[in-house]
Amino acid sequence: MSRRYPILAGVLRRRRRGLAIWAVALASVCGMYTSLFPYMSGMDIEAMTASLPQGMMEALGYDDISTAAGYVGSATYGLVALALLLVFAIGGGAATIAGPEERGELELELTSPLPRSAIYGQRLAALWIQITVLVAVVFAVTFTLNLLQELGIPQGDMVAATVQLWLLIGFFGSVSLALGAALGRRAGALGGAAALAVLSWMFNALGPLIGLDWLAMISPIGWYMDTNPMTRGFHGADALLLVVASGLTLAGGWWRFARRDLMT
């Protein structure tokens, strides 16, 4: 692979340690949250959450938290895995082109015989591969605990939630990478992608609360989970929206990267 795709191979080689640490951390946190469910269901969760207003419960995805699918969907897939993976994807996206360019590390790569398209394409592939590995880790842990603890979450729903999580995280990684490639500035990439993530979470969670349902419909996080990713099944149209949004963002980033001054 290092012959045909030297940049992809090089980036993955340098990232393997960091990726392994992320995988272990993500597996522990997701495993911990998911395995808490049997203990939680022993307590009277309904009573614990009854004091919350109904709208807030829906916004947090806690309305069906007493079922295994509802709990894993809101706690693991809707909260900890989502947040950690967003941090990884946005940070990793900004560190794919903008970070090393800004530090000056990319100068000899950019003056190598490879075209800018290879640099953009192979670094993008490296980011998506890392995201894929981490999403697979989340899936593997949840899938295993589902079997071991006999949680009874339908496997089809779990696959659907994972695919849509993968597309969502890939989208935010792509936004961060594309912004960084367009601007050449790490802070701009991080700030832009993080702001989009926060807005999109707020639109999805709070829009319906204030009677503006359409806010959730334009939110990428809404396309991923609506109220609960684990119970909604596969939504082809929303998945397609995530794919198209990623594609458009990446095309825009490439358009600028191909034309602008580098290393300024």
Next chain:
Amino acid sequence: MIAIRELVKDYGPFRALHGVDLEVARGEAFGFIGPNGAGKSTAIRCLLDLLRPTSGSVEVLGTRDLAKHPAVRARIGYLPGELVMAGKQTARDHLTYLRELRGGAGSGRMEALAERFGLDLDRPFRGLSKGNKQKVGVVQAFMHEPELLILDEPTSGLDPLLQQEFLSLAREAREAGATLFISSHILSELEAVARRVAIIRAGRIVDVEDVAILRERAGQHLSLTFDAPLSAAAIDAFSAMPELEGLVISENALTAVLHGSPDRVLKEAARSTVTAWSAHDRNLEELFMERYREPDAADHDGRRR
């Protein structure tokens, strides 16, 4: 090999290059000299397609559009003015990676060059001194035996011994037929390799000159001390010499800037008893102060470019 025509480069409202013209022939060793911030690195980055010209054109190794033909860069060795590499990896990791980006060229020479410059390939880049980092830069620029070497301030950070080693490496490359384009703000380090030199100042080429002529123009600070005040005849003789500029004679000391051969001065001085003497090359800054102070100073030569 290199042809730059009316190259203009703006950074926002700031114009870094005001229409630069340069031509470097195959096999030539060409110096590119000017004070820091004059636009040397900007011009070099346009050559490599890191920067896109605002107007004008750049031709390297027969291609005018490196964006369309990036593979041409396999035949170029480039040493950046300030080499930065990720800190955790060793020099060997970095060099191996660069070799892969170039399709495997340079395997054989990497170790030999590292040994020649006394570079330990297995230490993390982060821990290397400035000089050692510069050695990594030199090794990567030369290891694939490129036809064209573009070197931005190549000897900065190297100690004098390694500067000599670098200069002999550059001469070997030239003898092997490579074309060299070397930027510097120090004239003496170019003298050892380059034959022709372009002088850039504030984004304009103010002169393209033979390096020996430039050296003569820059001159040397000369000072002589005698055991007694000079005779009137000796003072007249020194005053009449056109190669002495800014001649000052006070009591038994003489100072001047010498342009060209010291022969007549020494023969005249030898008539008296010389108790002390010194002569050292003037640096480029002094030459700039004197000759290229005005951006249009080269007009006086009638050879503005």
